[in-house]
Amino acid sequence: MNRIPLRFHLNDAEIGEFIDSGTTLLSLLRDKLGLTATKSGCNQGSCGACTVLINGAPQLSCLVLAARCEGKSVATLEGVSDNGTLHPLQRAFMDGFAAQCGFCTPGMIIAAKALLDRNPDPDRGEVIDAISGNICRCTGYEPIIDAILAAAAEMRGGKRKSA
Ligand code: FES
Ligand code: FES
Structure with missing residues (x-):
């Protein structure tokens, strides 16, 4: 080579x-x-x-x-973290028990960050779409989707998506 x-x-x-x-x-x-x-x-x-x-x-x-x-x-x-301060996605994954074995978690958080960087106010379907290439064997995905939506809301200042 x-x-x-x-x-x-x-x-x-x-x-x-x-x-x-x-x-x-x-x-x-x-x-x-x-x-x-x-x-x-x-x-x-x-x-x-x-x-x-x-x-x-x-x-x-x-x-x-x-x-x-x-x-x-x-x-x-x-x-992703800022001088030891966790990113809202990292905190949301911890708080929402969205990581169990944690093997998928880095890829999930990176895929989620890419989504939130381009769309700070995604709906549930858009979150599911963004992580559709990331396999998790442990969580059943729902806590991960909820964590990404929670992080998005926090990053928007706590505002929930309208309708
Ligand atoms: S290690 Fe790259 S997609 Fe599985
Ligand atoms: S937390 Fe184990 S594979 Fe996702």
Whole structure:
């Protein structure tokens, strides 16, 4: 495999690395950079556990070659909290028991953040749609959907969606 240089923005840092050209973004994050919040589940694009944001859009990092991130902005769960202060989504997941084993949680929160960043006032169907690629074996999904709606309401200042 070729060794190639890679520069990209990761959470609040600029990253410069030499990587094998076939390295996936998931492998780079977990195995080389030590950012293990992003989970490796199926490693074939089926479970959503590896979801990260690339230029603000949710992507399955197990299917993305790291080399494709040259010059882009990547966000993982490590970058969601603010200097140790949990993001409203993280608090809502805790308060609403939306995480049990927690394996799906990083991908769920990233997928939910992508939704709330573009639509701060989603309805239940829009939340379900946004996490439709993320599999959870534990919760039955309802606490996750409720947590995302609760976080959205908190981020809007407690206002509930009208009708
Ligand atoms: S680990 Fe990437 S979709 Fe399952
Ligand atoms: S909390 Fe266990 S897979 Fe979702």
